Amino acid sequence: MHAIRTEGLTKHYTVGFWRPRPYVALDGLSLEVAPAEIFGFLGPNGAGKTTTLKLLMQLVYPTSGAAWILGKPVGDLDVKRRIGYLPENPYFYDYLTADELLTYFANLFGYRGEERRRRVAEVLDEVGIGAERRMQLRQFSKGMVQRVGIAQAILNQPEVVFLDEPMSGLDPLGRREMRQLMMRLRDSGCTVFFSSHILGDAESLCSRVAILAGGRLVTTGRLADMLGFELRGWELIVADVPREKLAALGARVARLVPLAHGRFALELPADPPEPLIAELTRHGGRVLSLNPIRDTLEDLFVRQIAAAKPRDTANV
Amino acid sequence: MRQVWIVAGSVFKESVRDRVPYSLVVFAVLLMAASYLISQLTAGQDLKIIKDLGLAAIATIGLLIAIFIGIGLVSKEVERKSIYSLLAKPISRASFIIGKFFGLVLTLAVNVAAMTVAYYAVLAYMNWMAEPGMRESWPAPATDVRLVVPIVLILAQLTVVTAIALFFSTFSSPLLSALLTLAIWTAGHFNADLRNFQAVVDSPPAVYTARALYYLLPNFASFDVKAQVVYGGGVPAAHVALILAYAVVYVAALLVAAVAIFRRRDFK
Numbered sequence A: 001m002h003a004i005r006t007e008g009l010t011k012h013y014t015v016g017f018w019r020p021r022p023y024v025a026l027d028g029l030s031l032e033v034a035p036a037e038i039f040g041f042l043g044p045n046g047a048g049k050t051t052t053l054k055l056l057m058q059l060v061y062p063t064s065g066a067a068w069i070l071g072k073p074v075g076d077l078d079v080k081r082r083i084g085y086l087p088e089n090p091y092f093y094d095y096l097t098a099d100e101l102l103t104y105f106a107n108l109f110g111y112r113g114e115e116r117r118r119r120v121a122e123v124l125d126e127v128g129i130g131a132e133r134r135m136q137l138r139q140f141s142k143g144m145v146q147r148v149g150i151a152q153a154i155l156n157q158p159e160v161v162f163l164d165e166p167m168s169g170l171d172p173l174g175r176r177e178m179r180q181l182m183m184r185l186r187d188s189g190c191t192v193f194f195s196s197h198i199l200g201d202a203e204s205l206c207s208r209v210a211i212l213a214g215g216r217l218v219t220t221g222r223l224a225d226m227l228g229f230e231l232r233g234w235e236l237i238v239a240d241v242p243r244e245k246l247a248a249l250g251a252r253v254a255r256l257v258p259l260a261h262g263r264f265a266l267e268l269p270a271d272p273p274e275p276l277i278a279e280l281t282r283h284g285g286r287v288l289s290l291n292p293i294r295d296t297l298e299d300l301f302v303r304q305i306a307a308a309k310p311r312d313t314a315n316v
Numbered sequence B: 001m002r003q004v005w006i007v008a009g010s011v012f013k014e015s016v017r018d019r020v021p022y023s024l025v026v027f028a029v030l031l032m033a034a035s036y037l038i039s040q041l042t043a044g045q046d047l048k049i050i051k052d053l054g055l056a057a058i059a060t061i062g063l064l065i066a067i068f069i070g071i072g073l074v075s076k077e078v079e080r081k082s083i084y085s086l087l088a089k090p091i092s093r094a095s096f097i098i099g100k101f102f103g104l105v106l107t108l109a110v111n112v113a114a115m116t117v118a119y120y121a122v123l124a125y126m127n128w129m130a131e132p133g134m135r136e137s138w139p140a141p142a143t144d145v146r147l148v149v150p151i152v153l154i155l156a157q158l159t160v161v162t163a164i165a166l167f168f169s170t171f172s173s174p175l176l177s178a179l180l181t182l183a184i185w186t187a188g189h190f191n192a193d194l195r196n197f198q199a200v201v202d203s204p205p206a207v208y209t210a211r212a213l214y215y216l217l218p219n220f221a222s223f224d225v226k227a228q229v230v231y232g233g234g235v236p237a238a239h240v241a242l243i244l245a246y247a248v249v250y251v252a253a254l255l256v257a258a259v260a261i262f263r264r265r266d267f268k
Helices: A049-056 A077-081 A098-108 A113-126 A142-154 A172-187 A199-205 A223-227 A243-248 A274-282 A297-307 B002-017 B022-041 B046-070 B072-080 B082-087 B093-129 B132-137 B145-169 B174-189 B204-216 B226-230 B237-263
Strands: A004-015 A021-033 A038-042 A064-069 A083-086 A160-164 A191-196 A208-213 A216-222 A231-239 A255-258 A263-268 A286-294
Touching (some): A021 A049, A038 A049, A038 A172, A077 A083, A083 A142, A113 A142, A142 A160, A191 A199, A199 A297, A231 A274, B022 B046, B046 B093, B046 B226, B072 B082, B072 B174, B093 B145, B145 B226
Antiparallel strands (some): A004 A021
C-alpha cells in the first residue's frame, strides 16, 4: 500500500471578478509515495505545490481526479487521525500560548489527562520550545511560530506528515534541527512529504522527488537515478605555478580563477586530470585539492523547469 | 460530539482573552449611572424606567457581542488561515461550524447571566432606597422574578442573531456579514407589517413577496415581552414555549444551511 497516491488530480480556479478567467493550478497530477520515505515535492513559486497539499488535506476540492492517503480517500476522519500537516507560513490563534494551542489540538486527537500533558510537553521539547511555551503566540517570532507549526504537525505521532515549506522562517540552526527531525521521523517509519524550493535541503534529505512546474508534473523518481552522478569535469586548486605556464594551458582549462596567496582554481573538462597535474607539478606547482564536478539537483531542476510547457489558461 | 465542545470551549476562551467581559463593566456603570440620574429627575416612574433600560441594555450589549463576534467566527479563521491546521485534524467541517455556534452562545449566556445579576443588584438597591409608600405604588415588586422571562427571550433572540451572523460568516466578508445581519435584525422587528402588506399595496406579486419574506425573516417582535413584564403583567407560558421552539427551529435551519455552504467551500 502506498502512503500517498494521487490519480489525475486537477484543480481549476476562476480568477478575476469582472471578467472571470480559468486558471489551472494543478493539471492531472498522478503520484505515488512509498511508506517511510522522505519525498521532496519541488517546484518554483506558483508551480502548484501548495494547491496539491491543500487538495490532500481537503482544504480545497479537486476539479477532477482523486487522492488517497494510507489507502483511504482524503478527508476521511480516520486518516486525519494518522497524519500531520504544517501549512505554509502557518498562523495560529495568537491569544493562546504554545502549550494551550497544542493542548487544544491534542484534545481533538483524543489525548486525555496525563497522557495529553506529557505528549504536549514532549513535542514542544522536540522542536526546541522551552519556557516560551507559556507565552501567548502573538509574542512569538516567525521562526518560533514555525516551530510551533512543526510541533502541531507531529503531535499525534503521524504515519504520514505533510510539510509545506518547513524551512521557511527558520535560522540555519533551526533548519539543521528540522532536517534531523525529518530524518528521525523517517527512521521511525513515518512518511515525510515536504514541499520546498530550497534544493539543497531536498538533495540532502530525499530518497525520491517530484518536480512540478506550471501546475504539471515535470519529472519524478529516485534522486540517484535522476541525477545520474555523471562527471561533468574537475575543479583543481593549485599554488606556486608560474603565470606563463598557466597562460600556456589554453583550451585544456575551461575556466581559470585567481585566488588569494598565489593560488588558482582551474575548471577542467571531464578527461582524466592526471597528465595535467603531472605537468603542473614538473613546473614547481603544488596541488592543493581536486574535486569532481557532478550534476546537482539544482542543475536538473533548472533544466526541467526550462523545458516545461507554460501553464495552459485557455480552453479549460 | 466531543469535537463540537472542544471548538466551543476555544471560542469561549477567545472571547475571554479578547476582553469581551469588559462589556459587563460598561453595562454595570451604565445602569448605575442611569439609575442615579433617573431617580433625580423623575417621581415614581424611576423603577419602571430602570427596569426597561436594564432589559434594553442587556439586549443591546448582547446584540453587539453576537454580531461582532459572530461575523468573525468563521471568516477570521479563513482570512488568517488558522483554519488550515485545524481542519487537517480529525474534525468534520460540520462539527467546526456547530462548535463555533455553541461557543458564542455559551459566551452570550455567561454574559447575559452576569448582566442579569448586576441588573437585579441595582433593582434591589432601588427597593432598599425607596420609601414604603412608593413601594406600594409600584405595579410589580422591584426584584420581580418574572423579569427573567424577557431576559430568557432576549437570550433566545441573541441565539438566532448568532446563527444569522455565523451563516453569513461562512461565505462573506466580516463587513458584509455585519451589514446583512443588522439588516435582518432590523427587518425582523418590523416583519409583522409584511404580513398585512395587502392593506397598503394593491399589487399581488408585491403582496406575495412580502408574505414570503414574512415567513422567511425571523419574527423578532414576538421575542419582545419587556413592556408587559415591566408594567407588572405576566407572559403566558405557552407563548414563551412557542417562541423558544421557534428559535430552535430557526437556528437549526440556519446551521444546516451554514454547514451545507461551508462543506463545499474551497480555502484558496
